[in-house]
Amino acid sequence: MTPASDVEIGDLRFGDDGLxxxxxxDRSTLEVLMVAYMNDExxxxxxxxxxxxxxxxxxxxxxxxxxxxxxxxxxxxxRYDCDGDALLVLVDQHGRGACHTGERTCFYRVFAEGAGDGxx
Amino acid sequence: MTPASDVEIGDLRFGDDGLxxxxxxDRSTLEVLMVAYMNDExxxxxxxxxxxxxxxxxxxxxxxxxxxxxxxxxxxxxRYDCDGDALLVLVDQHGRGACHTGERTCFYRVFAEGAGDGxx
Numbered sequence: 001m002t003p004a005s006d007v008e009i010g011d012l013r014f015g016d017d018g019l020x021x022x023x024x025x026d027r028s029t030l031e032v033l034m035v036a037y038m039n040d041e042x043x044x045x046x047x048x049x050x051x052x053x054x055x056x057x058x059x060x061x062x063x064x065x066x067x068x069x070x071x072x073x074x075x076x077x078x079r080y081d082c083d084g085d086a087l088l089v090l091v092d093q094h095g096r097g098a099c100h101t102g103e104r105t106c107f108y109r110v111f112a113e114g115a116g117d118g119x120x
Numbered sequence: 121m122t123p124a125s126d127v128e129i130g131d132l133r134f135g136d137d138g139l140x141x142x143x144x145x146d147r148s149t150l151e152v153l154m155v156a157y158m159n160d161e162x163x164x165x166x167x168x169x170x171x172x173x174x175x176x177x178x179x180x181x182x183x184x185x186x187x188x189x190x191x192x193x194x195x196x197x198x199r200y201d202c203d204g205d206a207l208l209v210l211v212d213q214h215g216r217g218a219c220h221t222g223e224r225t226c227f228y229r230v231f232a233e234g235a236g237d238g239x240x
Contacts (some may be wrong), residue, residue: 004230010146012231025151030150032143035206047232077233081226082219086155088227099202106201107208110124111132112167113197 001075002048009040013085020087023113024065024098027076027090033098034106036065039089050075052089072097121167121195129160135180140207144185144218147196147210153218154183154226158207170195171210191215210235 014020019037026033036054038046042062045053052065052073066072073091080087097104134140140156146153158166162182165173171183172193172205186192193211200207217224 001232002234004233007231018220021141025152032145032208035141043151070221074144078231079227080229080231081155082221082228083222083226084152086151086226087231093123101202105203106203106206107162109127109200109201109209111127111198111200112121113124114122114170 001080003049004077007080007084009043011038011084012043012080012087013083013084014040017057019057019087022052022087022089024052024073024089024091028094029090030103032091032107033091033104034071043087046075046089047078052091065098066095069095069100071097073098114119121170121198125135125196127200127204129163131204132160132163132200132207133203134160135205139177140205142172142207142209143173143232144173144193144203144209144211146213148212151225152227153193153211153213163207164166166209167198185218186215189215189220191217193218 018039022038023035024033037057039055042055043054056063072094075093077090096102099106138159142158143155144153150233157200158202159175162173174183174225195211197210199208216222
């Protein structure tokens with residue numbers, strides 16, 4: 001991938017744990033597929049390979065999405081937010097989808113729904 | 121809002137800091153607008169009021185999106201991910217947008233773009 005601005009990895013605001021939240025969105029359907037975390041090295045690998053690399057907080061190791069499942073993500077664009085502490089990764093999702101359960105998106109369940117009428 | 125499953129707030133996996141990432145997505149355009157954090161009380165308030173409430177990690181206080189700017193978010197659906205440690209909040213965004221800069225989405229800047237051809 002190629003840089004799209006003068007902003008570099010070191011300019012981003014990684015948390016005290018060295019991590020930054022990365023939201024993965026399907027660039028075609030615009031579905032939010034998953035959220036995972038990157039440290040600077042995972043972001044570097046993602047940029048170099050054009051594939052999503054993350055840091056697993058539970059397993060304390062790097063993982064590349066789809067490496068074992070085949071459900072690979074090819075990155076088309078990485079955006080960063082106003083305060084530089086979150087990333088939005090637009091991908092082409094290959095295979096079944098992003099979720100290890102076999103669902104296309106990890107957000108396949110509704111917690112609550114409905115709301116006010118938007119006028120209050 | 122009304123519950124959409126038997127899953128309750130206590131079943132979600134808040135981090136050691138008591139927080140859960142909440143991705144806010146425009147339910148019409150499907151733009152990812154912002155990411156912020158909720159603790160259990162912020163989530164409770166969001167559900168009760170149908171408006172987005174967050175916990176500010178820097179200011180150590182609750183804040184309701186749009187309370188001062190008028191750029192309010194009316195929640196239509198809250199989804200949770202496969203491992204219960206992230207929320208996707210689908211909203212009707214009122215006002216100018218979600219970002220305090222005046223942009224519609226906080227992810228208005230591109231960090232890197234382009235990639236492989238998707239075949240490797």
